[in-house]
Amino acid sequence: MFLAAAYFCPVHTSAYPQSASKRTDDSDDRPPLALIAARAEYIYRLEKLSALQESELQTNLDYLEKNRPLIEQKVISDKDLRPIQVSIENNKELIKVTRALLAKAELLSLTEDDYRTVNHHKEPYNLVTLLRVLRLNALPEEEIRAAIETRGVDFEMNAIDERELENASASKELLKLVRGSYRR
Secondary structure: OHHHHHOOOOOOOOOOHHHHHHHHOOOOOOOHHHHHHHHHHHHHHHHHHHHHHHHHHHHHHHHHHHOHHHHHOOOOOHHHHHHHHHHHHHHHHHHHHHHHHHHHHHHHOOOOHHHHHOOOOOOOEOHHHHHHHHHHOOOOHHHHHHHHHHHOEOOOOOHHHHHHHHHOOOOHHHHHHHHOOEOO
């Protein structure tokens, strides 16, 4: 719990002056490729954070499972278990929030206005990004559909793609939208 919470601690703005300027105005003097690299680093850190949170959650669940005989014999009291149960609930909530952030970052990574200088037109979504967003299961499908309606997809869906999307929790409506949203 403490390790995962450390990632959410605020950092003083003097450590990263570009982040302070980003909050005060929308202009960013970094070149477009640096912006892309910064967004990729953000996504990478979210993925690492999610892995740490899931690891800690599993450690706490393993502890409870390993000590179940002692719990049933009342050798370990409910009072002693309360901090672990709170930690488990907190980790579950942190994982949910981190997955939502990661899904949002993945979905919006190509729609940021910062990229318009690199991509002179809006790029359609690729299958890999769409699968990652669906597997995270952290965004409402309406948001995903709206993004696809705006941008389209860069692949013509075949039976294998359709099966992968279904396995990643795509609804029939989303599959129909993807099928009709191919853009070159």
